[in-house]
Amino acid sequence: xxxxxxxxxxxxxxxxxxxxxxxxxxxxxxxxxxxxxxxxxxxxxxxxxxxxxxxxxxxxxxxxxxxxxxxxxxxxxxxxxxxxxxxxxxxxxxxxxxxxxxxxxxxxxxxxxxxxxxxxxxxxxxxxxxxxxxxxxxxxxxxxxxxxxxxxxxxxxxxxxxxxxxxxxxxxxxxxxxxxxxxxxxxxxxxxxxxxxxxxxxxxxxxxxxxxxxxxxxxxxxxxxxxxxxxxxxxxxxxxxxxxxxxxxxxxxxxxxxxxxxxxxxxxxxxxxxxxxxxxxxxxxxxxxxxxxxxxxxxxxxxxxxxxxxxxxxxxxxxxxxxxxxxxxxxxxxxxxxxxxxxxxxxxxxxxxxxxxxxxxxxxxxxxxxxxxxxxxxxxxxxxxxxxxxxxxxxxxxxx
Amino acid sequence: xxxxxxxxxxxxxxxxxxxxxxxxxxxxxxxxxxxxxxxxxxxxxxxxxxxxxxxxxxxxxxxxxxxxxxxxxxxxxxxxxxxxxxxxxxxxxxxxxxxxxxxxxxxxxxxxxxxxxxxxxxxxxxxxxxxxxxxxxxxxxxxxxxxxxxxxxxxxxxxxxxxxxxxx
Numbered sequence: 363x364x365x366x367x368x369x370x371x372x373x374x375x376x377x378x379x380x381x382x383x384x385x386x387x388x389x390x391x392x393x394x395x396x397x398x399x400x401x402x403x404x405x406x407x408x409x410x411x412x413x414x415x416x417x418x419x420x421x422x423x424x425x426x427x428x429x430x431x432x433x434x435x436x437x438x439x440x441x442x443x444x445x446x447x448x449x450x451x452x453x454x455x456x457x458x459x460x461x462x463x464x465x466x467x468x469x470x471x472x473x474x475x476x477x478x479x480x481x482x483x484x485x486x487x488x489x490x491x492x493x494x495x496x497x498x499x500x501x502x503x504x505x506x507x508x509x510x511x512x513x514x515x516x517x518x519x520x521x522x523x524x525x526x527x528x529x530x531x532x533x534x535x536x537x538x539x540x541x542x543x544x545x546x547x548x549x550x551x552x553x554x555x556x557x558x559x560x561x562x563x564x565x566x567x568x569x570x571x572x573x574x575x576x577x578x579x580x581x582x583x584x585x586x587x588x589x590x591x592x593x594x595x596x597x598x599x600x601x602x603x604x605x606x607x608x609x610x611x612x613x614x615x616x617x618x619x620x621x622x623x624x625x626x627x628x629x630x631x632x633x634x635x636x637x638x639x640x641x642x643x644x645x646x647x648x649x650x651x652x653x654x655x656x657x658x659x660x661x662x663x664x665x666x667x668x669x670x671x672x673x674x675x676x677x678x679x680x681x682x683x684x685x686x687x688x689x690x691x692x693x694x695x696x697x698x699x700x701x702x703x704x705x706x707x708x709x710x711x712x713x714x715x716x717x718x719x720x721x722x723x724x725x726x727x728x729x730x731x732x733x734x735x736x737x738x739x740x741x742x743x744x745x746x747x748x749x750x751x752x753x754x755x756x757x758x759x760x761x762x
Numbered sequence: 763x764x765x766x767x768x769x770x771x772x773x774x775x776x777x778x779x780x781x782x783x784x785x786x787x788x789x790x791x792x793x794x795x796x797x798x799x800x801x802x803x804x805x806x807x808x809x810x811x812x813x814x815x816x817x818x819x820x821x822x823x824x825x826x827x828x829x830x831x832x833x834x835x836x837x838x839x840x841x842x843x844x845x846x847x848x849x850x851x852x853x854x855x856x857x858x859x860x861x862x863x864x865x866x867x868x869x870x871x872x873x874x875x876x877x878x879x880x881x882x883x884x885x886x887x888x889x890x891x892x893x894x895x896x897x898x899x900x901x902x903x904x905x906x907x908x909x910x911x912x913x914x915x916x917x918x919x920x921x922x923x924x925x926x927x928x929x930x
Contacts (some may be wrong), residue, residue: 366923369873370892376789377782378802386803390777393807394770
């Protein structure tokens, strides 16, 4: 009998495998928060037996070797391993990002990943219309999902987190917009070409058309989150400002030390370095302003200033990476100054003109530093950005 | 908001605590990992929906088992309607054998085969009693029988098991 008991007991260790348990947990959470009917089945996931043989083999390689998944992470459309990346690596990550904030962060990262792929292909003249359309569609999907998750977080009352996520995403998108504009200029050869609909249509146009409205909507969402943060209870606003101060300080110093890495220093062109320095100085200036506001207990304003300073630093970080990857000096459009009345178009054009003047050397200066992995960019905890906080602040983000 | 949060937290905790047990329960009835997993998921989701509709559950654990039981019955009814095409699409279903090979030693694998020879109500009572350590009273709440019936089932089940093992 006791033997029988033991036999029964041996089944006690049978349980839901941990990974599946957390996937289901995430779905339940999703149901609890959204009231959405869950996806049925597990067809996307590792443990589904409905996978076709090649996928299963690829999976085994990943599980056993790990190397393939790692290699695949750097692939772009057209590469053999790209399928692995978008059909296996990423869905697995998505499946395991359980909380809304993990999902929001992941979707933001995936959006940036799509942007980097498009940029990389375009910089090598390998981007065709079909691929671009696919990338743009994927990009929009990721951004929609990120936006949905951020709203969810905000609706849960976690306004500080929503503000951060919005600001981070905004910084990244803005940086990529700048990069794309610059890449387009390069490709067109003539930065200030009069006719945009020349026979050879500019690459990345569609991606850019996807990015731009999203930069705008992110900035709007971020401003709203910030307003919500600032209108909270005094203690809470103070806490928000404090933690934002901390994270902004970290962000700025991490970007500064990134810029001082030997590898970065040696491979970045002087103009890019100067520009990055200028951005960082700007971030520090904003941070100092934040400190002043914080000292006089203007916590809402301080929060916005700290967030803005972090956003400027993060933006600089993405631009440094692009400088390393494509050898570009990117003119930024990130708005931290009062830019009332200026339209976007004007800004971009202005950027193009300035860029055009520095251009001639760019091709030769292209310096790909494969070691610099852009993928870490901009998910730095903290920082983010500033806002439109009425007349008292001298940063007045006029969202276009 | 705080109240909702509390409820959410309590329910998630229930999931963390009981998901494995519910999974095992389903597994011992359907003998298929995938189905057991889907059933587990559905069990918790249905239960949550029930709670969300303002209904209260006095004792969550037996309630979960009952929901699972109903779902298992539902799906075994549905199964008959599945077309051949559908089955082929799903491909080969590695059954419980797969799991026992990984999770348990040879002894318990044989034991499982023997368990399968018991009728289902008896097998359930035994697994709930000896794998999940539930009291007959609690099992009765799940199966909807009296505690006495459950005790009798357990008693007879053990006797039957012993006979089966001796004949192996």
